[in-house]
Amino acid sequence: MTGGTPSTKDTTNYIDGDIPWIVSGDIHRGEIFDASKRITRRGMERSPAKLLPENSILIALNGQGRTRATVAWLRMSGATCNQSIVAIIPSSPSALDYQYLYTTLRSMYQQLRNLTGDKNRAGLNMGLIGKVQIPLPPLEEQKRIAGILDAADILRAKRREALARLDDLLQSTFLDMFGDPVTNPKGWEVESLGNICDVRDGTHDSPKYVDEGYPLLTSKNFKNGEIDYEGANLITEEDFQKINKRSKVDLGDLVMPMIGTIGNPVLVQHEPDFAIKNVALIKFSETSPNNKFVRALLCSHYFDHITSKANRGGTQKFVAL
Secondary structure: OEOOOOOOOOHHHHEEEEEEEEOHHHHOOOEEOOOOEEEOHHHHHOOOOOOEOOOOEEEEOOOOOOOOOOEEEEOOOOEEEOOOEEEEOOOOOOOOOHHHHHHHHHHOHHHHHHHHOOOOOOOOOHHHHHOOOOOOOOHHHHHHHHHHHHHHHHHHHHHHHHHHHHHHHHHHHHHHHHOOOOOOOOOOOOOOHHHHOEEEEOEOOOOOOEOOOEEEEOHHHEEOOEEOOOOOEEEOHHHHHHHHHHHOOOOOOEEEEOEOOOOOOEEOOOOOOOEEEOEEEEEOOOOOOOHHHHHHHHHOHHHHHHHHHHOOOOOOOEOOO
């Protein structure tokens, strides 16, 4: 089932109550322990929203960036949701294990996104979700499979932690191999990055945001060496194509925050489906240095050494193109 939205005009009677009201943006982490918004009981009664039982499995029908088709496990009772979410409630817990259903649907993320036939733009609906087929082994086998998938999630979390440590190792190894870039003790040839790579940035315009479309990523979406779609605004295909005429991101490019938390460039390793705003874009040709070498250099203290001079006295860190 899906939820509903009470009238936002009557905030006193309907909004800011004590009933957790879950929207698609609340489920990006996979589990819900609380909701970002609340409605009153009267507001719930005046909308299609219904109270959800604990252990309901929720799927985002639409949302920003990668939110659509994200699956969450509701770990609390007495909550409701809006119409951007479909809630799945097993009719017989003795036949279907909650954890198995959750982990199975999570593993089908891309399949769920593609149900509409348009993986980038179209929203899902309850009818499409209702037709999804999942394997249904005996209950004990479900629990065994769920345990394996849960262990895999733990391993992925450990992998992310290991990658963060590898970044530290990368910087140390870089210094061992090439020397300190600040003092350049090995006498390597020095050249401006803009002379050996194509250095540009994303759009500076603020296109109109829409409910369904292409992600427009900013500095906050590039962190820890990865692309994070969380909180990304969506733009129309027309604006997406317009921005890409000037700053199209391709495989092998480096994308780097220029405002706030600057540096920490991300190497684009999958076919990009996004446009960029106010971030640096470094593109490579056959005569350019290796992109992984440049990323390592820009992750080192040398980058901080250079940019600290430009940020003295500033209230917010910023590096110009």
